[in-house]
Every structure is written in C-alpha cells, then in structure tokens.
Amino acid sequence: MADSGRARPADPDAADSRTASPLTVRKRTQQSPGLRPRYQSSALGHCFKKVTLTKPTFCHSCSDFIWGLIGFLLSVCAAQKKRFCCVCRKHTEGNTALRCEVCELHVHADCAAFSCADCRRCHLDGTLEQDTFPHHWREGNLSSAARCEVCRRSCGSSDVLAGMRCEWCGIMSHAACYLSVPPECTLGRLHRMLLHPACVRLDSRNFSKMHCYRITESHELGGRGLQSLKVFDGDDAVKRSYFRPVSILRATRNEDVVEAALRAFYLPDDPQDYELHEVGGLQRFHIDDILNRNGGPDNRSSLRDGGDSWLLRAKPRESEVIKVHAVQRQMLTPQEKVLDKLQEIRKLSLRQMNQTRFYVVENRKWAVQVSLLIGGLPPLLTREEYAHLIQEHLTIKSHLVNISHYYPSQGAVGLQISCFSEAERIYMLAKDTSVNSKMLTSLVIPEIMLNSLGEDVCPLLVFVNPKSGGLKGRELLYSFRKLLNPHQVFDISNGGPLAGLHTFRQVPRFRVLVCGGDGTVGWVLGVLEAVRHKLVCREPPIGIVPLGTGNDLARILRWGPGYSGEDPHHILVSVDEADEVLMDRWTILLDAQDMSEDGKDNGFLEPPKIVQMNNYFGLGIDAELSLDFHLAREDEPDKFTSRFHNKGVYVKVGLQKISYTRSLHKELQLQVDTHNVPLPNIEGLIFLNIPSWGSGADLWGSEVDGRYGKPSIDDGLLEVVGVTGVVHMGQVQSGLRSGIRIAQGNYIRLTVSKPIPVQVDGEPWIQPPGHIIISAAGPKVRMLRKSKQKQKKSSAGPKDGRSESPSSRDGGH
Numbered sequence: 095m096a097d098s099g100r101a102r103p104a105d106p107d108a109a110d111s112r113t114a115s116p117l118t119v120r121k122r123t124q125q126s127p128g129l130r131p132r133y134q135s136s137a138l139g140h141c142f143k144k145v146t147l148t149k150p151t152f153c154h155s156c157s158d159f160i161w162g163l164i165g166f167l168l169s170v171c172a173a174q175k176k177r178f179c180c181v182c183r184k185h186t187e188g189n190t191a192l193r194c195e196v197c198e199l200h201v202h203a204d205c206a207a208f209s210c211a212d213c214r215r216c217h218l219d220g221t222l223e224q225d226t227f228p229h230h231w232r233e234g235n236l237s238s239a240a241r242c243e244v245c246r247r248s249c250g251s252s253d254v255l256a257g258m259r260c261e262w263c264g265i266m267s268h269a270a271c272y273l274s275v276p277p278e279c280t281l282g283r284l285h286r287m288l289l290h291p292a293c294v295r296l297d298s299r300n301f302s303k304m305h306c307y308r309i310t311e312s313h314e315l316g317g318r319g320l321q322s323l324k325v326f327d328g329d330d331a332v333k334r335s336y337f338r339p340v341s342i343l344r345a346t347r348n349e350d351v352v353e354a355a356l357r358a359f360y361l362p363d364d365p366q367d368y369e370l371h372e373v374g375g376l377q378r379f380h381i382d383d384i385l386n387r388n389g390g391p392d393n394r395s396s397l398r399d400g401g402d403s404w405l406l407r408a409k410p411r412e413s414e415v416i417k418v419h420a421v422q423r424q425m426l427t428p429q430e431k432v433l434d435k436l437q438e439i440r441k442l443s444l445r446q447m448n449q450t451r452f453y454v455v456e457n458r459k460w461a462v463q464v465s466l467l468i469g470g471l472p473p474l475l476t477r478e479e480y481a482h483l484i485q486e487h488l489t490i491k492s493h494l495v496n497i498s499h500y501y502p503s504q505g506a507v508g509l510q511i512s513c514f515s516e517a518e519r520i521y522m523l524a525k526d527t528s529v530n531s532k533m534l535t536s537l538v539i540p541e542i543m544l545n546s547l548g549e550d551v552c553p554l555l556v557f558v559n560p561k562s563g564g565l566k567g568r569e570l571l572y573s574f575r576k577l578l579n580p581h582q583v584f585d586i587s588n589g590g591p592l593a594g595l596h597t598f599r600q601v602p603r604f605r606v607l608v609c610g611g612d613g614t615v616g617w618v619l620g621v622l623e624a625v626r627h628k629l630v631c632r633e634p635p636i637g638i639v640p641l642g643t644g645n646d647l648a649r650i651l652r653w654g655p656g657y658s659g660e661d662p663h664h665i666l667v668s669v670d671e672a673d674e675v676l677m678d679r680w681t682i683l684l685d686a687q688d689m690s691e692d693g694k695d696n697g698f699l700e701p702p703k704i705v706q707m708n709n710y711f712g713l714g715i716d717a718e719l720s721l722d723f724h725l726a727r728e729d730e731p732d733k734f735t736s737r738f739h740n741k742g743v744y745v746k747v748g749l750q751k752i753s754y755t756r757s758l759h760k761e762l763q764l765q766v767d768t769h770n771v772p773l774p775n776i777e778g779l780i781f782l783n784i785p786s787w788g789s790g791a792d793l794w795g796s797e798v799d800g801r802y803g804k805p806s807i808d809d810g811l812l813e814v815v816g817v818t819g820v821v822h823m824g825q826v827q828s829g830l831r832s833g834i835r836i837a838q839g840n841y842i843r844l845t846v847s848k849p850i851p852v853q854v855d856g857e858p859w860i861q862p863p864g865h866i867i868i869s870a871a872g873p874k875v876r877m878l879r880k881s882k883q884k885q886k887k888s889s890a891g892p893k894d895g896r897s898e899s900p901s902s903r904d905g906g907h
Contacts, residue, residue, distance in 0.1 A: 177235050178255035181205035195309060195575050197261045198232050207357075213303070214261055216579050217294035217540055227292060229260040229279040236266055244271035261576070264663075284663075287554040287605065287670055289579040293547050296540040296581075297464050300518040305538050307580040310588050324403040325355045325370070332373060332405065334522050355406050367411075373403040464517035465498070466509045467596055468524050469535040469589055473505040480507050487527050487534075488520050495520070499599075503624040504592050508539065537589045539597055540581045552603050554669065555594050555634070556583045557618055559610030562641035566657055570609050570639065573662035586614065591621040599629050605878065606634050607669055609657075611642015616708050616855050619679065619875060623706065637669045637878035644856060646709050646786040650807065651675070652880035655790060672878035676808040678783055680707040681871040682854060686862035700862065706871055709855045710787055713844075714758045714778035715819060717851035721858035758816075761848050766814065766839035774834060776816035778823070781842060781868060783812060788827050793817075795832025802838045808874055810840050842868035 177186045177193075177200040190203035197214045214230050236257040240250030243265045249257040250266070258272040259265070263282030267275055281288050298306050324337040331337060338358040342351055353365040426435060432452060440447045471483060477500050484490055484497070484507065494516045499508035511517040524536035547553075556574050560567040574583045584594040598604050606622075608615050615638055626632045640648035640656050649655055685702040712720070759773035773779070780793060785805050787793040794805055794813050805813050815833035817823050825831040844866040852861040 176252050179205050180233065180255070181208050183234075183255045195572055196303070196307065196580050197230065198235060198259070198576065200235060214291075216291050216581055217296040217298070217306075218292060219296060219298050226278050227262075227281075227290070228277050229265075229275065230262050231258045231272060232261050233258055233269065235259075240266045242267045242271050244268070244274050284577065284666055284670070286551055287578070287666065288551075289542065289553045289582045290546065290548075290551070291579065293543050294540050294579065294581050295543055296538070297462055297514070298538075300514045301521070301538055305521065306540075307575070308537050308585060308588055308593065310585060322402065323351070323355075324373075325358060326373060326403070326405045327359050328405070334518065335526060336522065337403070352406075355404070359406070367409055369407055369409055370404040371407050373405050462512050462514060463541070464511045464514065465539040465541060466511065466517065466521055466524075467506060467535075467537045467539050467589065467593055468509060468520075469504065469506040469537075469592065470529065470532050471505040471507065471534070472530055474502050475505075476502075483529060484509070487529060488523055490520060491516055499596065499628070501592060501596075501625055501628070504590070504621065506592055506596075508596060535589050537593050539593070542597065542601055544600055544602070547601070552605055553582055553598070553601060554578065554605050554607055554666070555598050556607045557586045557591055557594060557609065557614070558583065559586050559614045559641065561587060562610040562614060566659070567609060567641050570641075570657070570662060574609075574666075577662055577666060586610065586617070591618045592625065595622060595625055595629065598631070598634075602630050604631055604634050605669065606636045607639065607666075608636060609639040609641055611640070612644060612647050612709055612855050613642065613857060615647055616706065616857075619708060620706050622875075623679075623871070633873070633876050635672075635674045635876040635878045637672055637880075639665060644789040646788075646790065647784060649790050650784050650786045651877055652882070668880055669878060672880050675877050675879045676874040677708070677877045678808055678810055679871040679875055680711075680783060680812065680868055681705075682707050682711060683865075683867040683869075684852075684861060685865045685867070687864035705854050707781075707783065707854050707868070709782075709784050711781040711868065712778060712853045713762070713780075713846075713850055713861075714776070714817075716778040716780055716788075716817065716823065717853035717858050719820075719823075720853040720856060721851050721860070761846065761850065763845040763847075764814070764837070765843040765845075766837040767841050769839075771814075771837045773836065774816060775818070776834060777819045778817040779836075780815050780817070780833070781812045782815060783807065788823065791827040791829070793826055793833040794835065797832070799835065802835065807877075810870060811838050812840065812842060812868065813838055814842070840870060842866075844868075 177191070178184065179186055179191075179202050180199055181201050182205050184202075186200055186202060192201050192203060192206055193199070194213060196216065199209065199213065201209050234251075234255035234257060236250035236259055238250045238252050239248070240257060240259075241247065242249040242257075244267055247268075249268045249271075251257065256269070258267050258269055260279060260282075262279045263285075265275065265282065281290065296306060303309070321342060323340045323342065325340050326332045326337045338355075340351070340354045340358050342354060348370075349365055352368050352370060355370060356363065356365060356368060426432065436447070436450075436452075439450055468484065468488075471480060475483070477497060480500050480502075481497055485492070490509075491513075494513045495509055495511050497507050498510040500506070509520065511520065521536045521538065524534045527534050556578065558567055558571040558574065560571055571583065571585060581597070582594075584591075584597075606618065608618050615636070618636065622634075638645075638648040638651060638653045640653055642656075645654075645656055682705050683702060684705070686700045758776050758779060762773060762779065764771045764773055764779075780787065782794060782805065784807050785792060785794060793815050802813075803809065803811070805811075813835075814837040816836050817826065817833055822831065822833075826833060846861065846863045846866060849860055849862050851858060852866075853859075
C-alpha cells in the first residue's frame with residue numbers, strides 16, 4: 095500500500111522531538127520540581143521508574159554523573175556503572191538516569207522522551223513473522239576490556255559512548271566493524287537454553303511491556319519531601335484504572351504540577367490550556383493558584399488529604415483549532431508494480447515522492463488469543479465452581495472467554511480470551527478484586543510455539559525471589575531478563591511458581607533455575623509436585639542460585655554457600671553444563687490428637703495436615719531456635735536483608751537458650767521401620783535427607799560405622815540424629831563434634847505427648863501432641879549439580895563475563 099502525502103512518524107516520541115530539543119526538555123524539568131516517575135514510550139519503547147542510585151552511574155543520554163540522587167530506571171526496559179546516555183551521549187553521573195530491564199539502554203530522565211523505541215523484540219505479536227533473526231545492536235557502555243569480534247582489538251571505553259554490542263548473542267565490535275559481522279544472530283553461547291523470540295507468541299495489543307513481561311510496578315516515593323499523584327488521561331483511563339504516577343515536591347506551583355502531568359503523557363501542549371480535576375470530586379485547581387503546603391494544617395491541599403487521584407482535562411475553549419493533514423492512500427492491484435508506481439510519483443513531484451511510504455498489509459485476519467492466569471481463588475473447587483466465581487466477580491462475556499486450564503490445588507485458572515478490550519478489562523479488574531478477603535492476581539501468559547523449538551534446545555525456566563539475598567535477588571532478576579528472553583524469567587513474588595510452569599506446560603524438555611533460599615526451592619518443588627500431571631515434561635531438573643541464609647541444599651549440590659556477585663552469564667553456563675542427580679523427597683503427616691498420659695488417643699485436636707520435606711525435619715531445641723528467629727524476622731523484616739546479620743541473630747537467639755533443658759526422650763516415642771528405638775537424653779531430634787544442616791554443618795559425621803550405610807540424597811533413607819543442647823549444636827557447626835547417631839530408615843513414626851516446636855526445611859511452628867509419620871513422597875526429583883570442573887573455573891574466573899568476547903568463551907560466533 096502506498097501512503098502518499100505527509101509522512102507519519104514511526105513512533106510518538108519522534109513527533110515530540112520535532113517540537114522540542116533535549117535542552118528544552120531539560121530546562122522544563124529544571125524549572126519544575128515535579129519530575130515524572132515513570133515514562134512509557136510506544137509499543138517497542140521503554141518504561142522507566144524512579145529509584146535511588148547508590149553507586150556511581152552515568153546517564154545514557156547526556157552522560158552526566160549520577161550518584162546518591164533519585165534516578166530513573168527503565169523498568170521494562172532499571173545505571174550502576176559508569177554509563178553514557180544513548181541520546182545525548184554524555185555521562186549519566188550527577189543526573190537522574192534510567193536503565194532498561196530488557197535491553198542495555200541507558201538514558202537521562204530528560205532524554206527519555208527522545209530515545210528510540212528500539213527495545214528488544216522478545217516475541218511475535220501474531221501479525222509479524224521473521225524468517226531470519228538479526229542482531230540487536232546497542233551502542234556503547236561496554237567494558238574497557240571488550241574486544242572487537244572482527245579485528246580483535248579493544249572496542250570498549252569508559253570515557254566515551256563507543257563500540258557496539260548485540261543484546262542477544264553478546265558479541266562486541268567497533269562501530270566501523272560491526273557491519274562486517276554476519277547479519278543473522280545465532281544467540282551465542284546460551285542459545286540452547288534461550289527461548290528464541292520466534293518461538294514465543296503474545297497478542298500484546300492493549301498491554302504495556304510491564305504487563306507482557308510481568309514486571310511489578312512500584313509507585314514508591316523517590317525521596318523525602320515528595321508525594322506521588324495518580325494522573326488519569328480521560329474518562330476511559332479512569333474506568334480502566336490506568337494512570338501515570340507523577341511525583342512532585344510538597345511545595346510546588348500548580349502550573350508545574352500540570353506541566354509534570356503533561357510530560358507523563360508526552361503531551362507537548364501549553365500547560366495554560368489544561369487543568370487537573372480530583373477524581374470522584376468537584377475540586378479542581380488551575381495554574382493561577384499557588385501550592386505551598388508546608389505551612390499549618392489550614393494550608394494543606396486536598397492533595398495531602400487523600401486526594402491523590404487526579405484527572406487531566408483540557409480547559410473549555412470558545413474556539414478550537416483543527417489540524418488537517420493531507421494524506422492520500424492508494425491500494426495497489428496485484429498487477430501493478432511497485433517500481434513503476436515509484437517512478438510515476440517521482441515524475442509528478444519530487445516532494446510528493448519524498449513523503450510517500452510503501453507498506454505491505456497481509457490480507458488475512460488473525461484469530462485473537464490472549465491468555466491470562468488468574469490466581470488467588472479459593473483452592474480445591476471444581477471447574478464449574480471456578481467458572482461461577484469468575485463470572486460473579488469479573489462479569490466475563492462467556493462468548494469471548496473460556497477457562498482453558500484450572501489448577502484446583504493452587505486456586506488458579508487460565509483464561510483464553512478472543513477480544514483485546516475484554517482481555518484488558520479482565521486483567522485490570524482482577525487486580526482490584528478480592529475473593530474471600532484475598533486479592534486476585536492477574537498475569538499475561540505468552541504462548542510457546544513448539545514447532546519452532548530446535549531439537550537441541552532445552553529452554554531454562556528461571557524463578558527469582560527478589561526478596562532473598564538483600565538486593566541481590568533483584569539484581570539477578572534484571573540480569574537474567576537481559577541475558578535470556580524475559581518471557582522465561584519469572585519474579586516468584588508475583589504470581590508464584592505456577593505462572594512459569596503454566597507457561598512451559600507444553601514444552602517437552604526444559605530445566606529450572608531457582609534463585610532464592612531453601613524455602614524458595616521447596617516452594618517450587620511443592621508446586622511442581624502439585625501440577626506435575628498437567629505438564630508434558632513432568633520432571634524438569636532444578637538448579638539453584640543460593641540467596642538464603644543456610645542454603646544447605648545448594649551446598650551439597652555444589653552451588654556454593656551463597657551468592658556473592660558471580661557473573662550471571664557464568665551462572666547460566668554452569669547450569670548448562672551441570673549434571674543431573676536424583677534426590678529423595680519425603681511426606682510428613684502431622685496428626686494432632688489429644689494424648690493421655692498413657693499414650694492413648696482421646697480425639698482429634700485439629701485436622702491432619704501434610705507437608706513435604708526436602709532437607710531435614712527437626713523437633714526440640716533446633717526448631718525452637720528457628721521459631722524464635724522466624725518471629726524476630728516477622729517483627730522487623732527490613733533488618734533481615736543479609737546472611738551475616740541473619741546468622742548474628744541466630745547466635746544471639748542461641749545464647750539465650752544455652753541453659754535450655756527439655757527431656758525430649760520422655761516426650762517422644764520413636765519407631766523406625768516398625769522397630770521401636772529408645773532415645774538417649776537429648777534436647778533435639780533431627781531427621782536428615784541431605785548431609786548438610788544448619789548452614790553447612792555435617793551433623794551425621796564422617797566416621798565409618800558398620801551399623802549404618804553412608805548417607806546419600808537418593809538412597810531412600812533418612813538419618814536420625816540427636817543433639818544435647820545449644821552448646822552441642824555450636825560444636826557441630828564449628829566442626830568439633832558430630833551429632834548422636836540414633837537410626838537410619840525409610841519409614842518413621844513419632845508419638846508426641848506434649849506440644850513441641852518443629853521445623854521443616856527452616857519453616858517452624860508449634861505442633862500439638864499426636865502422631866507424626868514420615869514416608870517417601872513418590873518419585874525422586876531431578877536436581878542439577880554443578881560439575882566439579884566448572885566449580886574450579888568459576889572460583890578463578892573473571893567476575894565480569896561481559897569483559898570477554900563471546901567468541902573467546904565458546905569458540906567463535
């Protein structure tokens with residue numbers, strides 16, 4: 095189709111750039127304290143969020159220095175090293191800056207409106223198909239040790255925006271050499287575990303990149319003295335609850351507030367022509383009023399009295415200016431040749447030829463298929479009951495929506511929707527809906543096209559717990575989104591493990607990487623066990639990046655005692671080269687009953703419950719220390735952000751229990767494989783599935799004993815060990831002693847006569863008296879164990895994997 099007439103910009107930001115320069119926008123921002131906290135460009139654009147930059151940072155647009163100030167991160171697209179702005183090419187130090195979570199774009203906040211909408215395309219949207227996959231080149235911000243793929247000379251610089259890097263395969267080159275690189279990208283060293291964009295389909299119209307990549311929006315204030323406003327762009331935005339957050343100083347002129355709201359929606363018009371109305375009220379304020387609300391209570395605006403939602407309106411006008419653009423469209427017949435048409439237009443007018451655009455429109459209609467996963471529903475209902483709940487709370491249109499999958503154990507359903515507007519409505523409404531006092535979750539789920547997966551591809555499904563390991567979990571989430579396809583990286587705090595497993599349900603072969611502590615690993619294993627029958631690959635092997643405090647399972651699988659800043663690229667290579675091993679899992683039945691002094695049952699105290707155990711199960715002093723630590727963390731969770739602090743709290747709790755005495759052998763009756771086992775005088779009893787306990791201690795010991803076999807994670811046996819108190823536990827963790835060996839078996843039965851602290855894999859509670867039965871939990875699970883050779887290399891290798899050329903790492907492009 096030929097579009098003759100005035101050329102239309104490819105992206106909305108291009109139109110803005112014609113009316114204002116980066117200098118103009120920066121001056122506006124300097125005049126207005128109310129900076130926009132988030133920017134959203136067009137379909138392939140970038141989305142920014144405000145953060146506090148704690149390290150020296152350079153803006154991707156003007157290259158000024160940023161350090162210790164409030165900055166901006168591209169939150170689909172989040173700068174911590176010396177970076178340069180991709181727009182104005184200056185350092186990002188000393189200024190507010192943004193970074194893309196999907197590609198390595200860095201810009202100043204003032205330059206964001208002028209950035210190109212060229213973020214990585216990570217999926218097909220149902221209307222585009224590609225036969226070849228080109229490199230996604232990004233200029234500059236390379237390591238100073240980077241080497242050119244073509245001439246093998248240094249191509250990185252920490253002083254200027256120089257060099258090119260492919261955001262998929264990672265190869266680097268000079269700006270003068272990169273055109274010599276073969277145009278098709280092979281995805282580099284990680285191609286076997288990466289979901290090729292051509293394998294992922296997502297009908298993403300009406301959904302932002304934040305929604306598509308399940309990136310949680312944060313509306314936290316950027317610093318002291320700031321307040322956040324929700325600004326809606328019209329009645330439709332209010333209905334859909336779609337707003338842009340605008341942060342302003344508390345002492346701000348209304349004119350500046352209106353200007354900040356206009357910038358948030360990329361409206362280059364005069365602020366004098368607009369005003370803000372309070373949503374749900376009649377109050378409005380105009381630019382001729384002055385906000386200075388730091389005085390007494392009488393001077394405080396409704397902005398601070400709960401009125402934080404505002405509607406941006408144009409002022410009534412007596413006359414309007416209507417802009418009319420001359421655009422002519424002409425459809426070419428199959429017989430007409432494009433070259434002949436081009437020459438014909440050129441003869442008519444060179445100016446008209448310069449404004450003519452040719453484009454191809456496929457002559458067929460795509461069937462819209464939008465998949466949503468709705469979670470937070472009551473568990474263990476039937477399909478019909480879930481359909482009734484969805485209809486009652488979300489008022490779905492049954493002819494457009496059907497339940498494609500349902501997971502009763504998780505209280506979640508998958509919806510297939512054949513209308514974009516209906517999908518958007520359900521998505522937004524579900525986020526504001528609660529069922530039985532529990533808020534629903536709503537996630538956009540992509541479709542993995544199996545016929546496009548290569549035979550040698552075993553994609554990696556990554557779960558990251560950003561709350562683990564301080565801020566390291568969040569950093570890993572950013573890194574893995576850039577190194578892999580963001581559609582295979584899931585924030586486990588947003589929808590849990592089910593979202594990832596549901597996305598990969600049809601993939602015949604894949605691996606899982608869990609970034610978190612032992613509790614996070616157990617969470618993933620538990621959900622995997624519950625939905626295994628819904629997966630084509632029922633036993634995907636699981637690797638670990640240890641972000642917890644103890645990390646006992648990660649230790650015995652050679653992933654280390656804790657993540658300490660290793661290069662994420664090296665981690666993924668280690669996962670690719672890891673060995674598969676089997677591990678036992680155990681089911682613990684806790685049957686609380688009213689026990690008499692002679693051990694007889696006098697009725698149920700509470701319904702029996704079943705939990706899964708991977709590492710160990712403890713009763714007595716061990717569990718009591720875990721319980722005290724758990725309660726302290728619940729009281730002040732912000733203080734428990736580092737392993738060093740957490741272990742310090744454990745020591746403090748232990749010292750308080752040093753005089754603890756409890757004759758556990760009088761309160762427990764132990765039966766192992768149908769044999770009654772007498773207990774010595776102990777304060778704690780622990781059942782081990784793995785040979786690591788309490789942050790790496792060898793509780794069983796290495797001494798050879800003819801009565802017992804050598805412990806193994808897949809031998810189908812539990813090791814039963816006792817400890818005499820806190821001092822004994824400290825000696826075990828110091829390596830001075832081991833525990834008291836009591837038994838070894840595959841079926842355990844305990845009778846508890848009094849309430850007792852218990853803990854399963856670090857999760858403690860008080861268990862009422864009754865019976866406890868431990869038995870094998872069905873099939874063994876497949877885990878990934880880091881190869882010894884890779885373990886040695888990683889301890890001596892460079893920390894910054896991007897400083898190496900990918901060709902030197904994997905033998906060529």
